[in-house]
Amino acid sequence: MAALQLALLLMSLASPLVPTASAADEDPLQDFCVALSPDELQQLQLTLNINGLPCKPAAAVKSSDFASQQLRNPANFTGNLGSAVNLATAATFGALNTQGLSIARIDYKPHGINPPHVHPRATEVLFLAQGTLLVGFVSTAPANQFFYQTIYAGDLFVFPRGLVHFQFNPDKSKPALGIAALNSQNPGASQLAVALFASNPPLPEDVLETTLGIDDDEVQRLIASVQGTLMM
Structure with a gap:
């Protein structure tokens, strides 16, 4: 009996009940891996299928590769939803390659909505820089529970990975501006209605x-x- 108890104790120590957290993307194996642009890929005639993007040779990387002006301006508003998502990923900002990170600027017109959607590969944290938003997501456990909050400029809200979520500007006269960080260089997005x-x-x-x-x-x-x- 004592031997059995000792074996069970050793097994519990070797396999903790609470799993360790892991990043959404694989950890980088070097300090940086600035992605080659599509033109550079074409010049090199690369046809490899890899998990991520090919890296520039370290000697060819410049300080300017780590800066981007992509989020200075909003994306184009499409449709009549009243929102515009300008997402910087490794595909548009090469320095993000292998860093497990994307960042988005989201502009909302008065009464605009970023409709219910999911990010299959990333958790999202939203910082509201301007205006007011009603935000929320629906969980799987507890099943189909709706978590929601009205947030104001300076507030944060977290949308867990893979869960249906949305942002809505309830103000009929003022716009809103959010900055979202996602822990994947390629988070993906699928709008429910479109799907x-x-x-x-x-x-x-x-x-x-x-x-x-x-x-x-x-x-x-x-x-x-x-x-x-x-x-x-």
Whole structure:
């Protein structure tokens, strides 16, 4: 009995009940790995498929590679949602390659929304620089619990990795500005409405009707509405 107890104790020490946290992306193996631009890749005629982006030779890296003006201005507002996301990733800012980080500027018009979406590879922390936002996400455990908060300039809010979340500017007269950091150099983003009603090729209408409990006319209306929102 004593030997069994000792074995169980050793097993518990070797396999702690609380797992250690890990980064969303792999840790870098060197101080930096500035990504080659698409033009540089083409010049080198690289056709490798790797997890990340190829690195410039260290001797070719310059101080200016670590600076970017990408977020000085908002992205273009598309559709009638009233939000514009300017996301700097390793693909647009090479110094982020292997650093496990992306950063976004999000501009919201009055009553604008960054609609429900997910980032499959990243947790997001939002800093509200200007205005007011209603923000929230839906958890999987507890199942389908809605966590939400109205935040103001200077506040932070965390959206856990892979969970459906949104940001909405409730002010009908003033814009808002947020800065979001994500712990992946390629966080990915999938809007729920677009994934359901504007995929390419389209999802089978029978799937949408059965899943949502609606008829064909309503499916057609939603498809037209979502696609119209994207084009306006």
